[in-house]
Amino acid sequence: MDRWIESVLFASRWLLAPLYIGLVVALLLPLAGFVHELWLLVNHLLTATSHEIILGLLSLIDLSLIANLALMVIFAGYENFVSKISVASHADRLEWMGEVDFGGLKLRLIASIVAISGIQLLRAFMSVGDYSDRDLMWSTLIHVVFVMSGVLLALMDYLTAKAHKLEH
Template identity: 95%
Template structure:
């Protein structure tokens, strides 16, 4: 009975595969947003101020970071929780594939979230007239919370790794 339960539990990891495939499809959303933003930026380039160009570029960077974040979750999540991706000999294989554990994934995710939050905050401060002081304050607080969370996660991983080394 134990072996059967363990087999079912182990096989249940494949229930995650459709979620990762769904995220692959979801990558089309930031791609569509990127194409739209780029098209708008190009069409208004002649009349755009440098401020508007910078905001447009920040939007493009933001969408790129979001797509990178989704892709990172797809690859690392699939490899950590479902199955190894067998592309070791492929010339385009990403260097970090197969080497990012759950702790590394958490740190990469929080770093991406901090970067995205920072871009959003920069965008808000560049258009300070469009935001209330309250909105700017909360955006700043949220960004600081993300940064602090990242630092604390990194510290926890460092301490955990150090404890493992001392214990072994």
């Protein structure tokens, strides 16, 4: 009975696979948004101000960071929680694949979220007239919370690794 329960629990990790496949499909959303933003930027290039071009580029960067974040979750999550991805001999294999543990994934995720938040905040500051003081204050506060969360996660991982080394 014990082995059967453990086998069922171990096999249950495959219930996550459809979620990662769903994230692969969801990558089409930032791709569509990117193509749309790029199309708008190119079409208005001759009449756009430098301010509008910078905001357009920030939108493109933001969308690519979101797609990178999703891809990172797909690869690292799948490898950490479902199964190893067997592409070791593939020429385009990403260096970090198979080497990002859960702690590393957390730090990479929060770093991506901080970058995305920073771009959103920069966009708001560049269009300061479009936002109320309250909106700017909340955007800044939220960004600071993301930054502090990243620092605290990194500190926790550092302290955990240091304590683990002392035990051995």
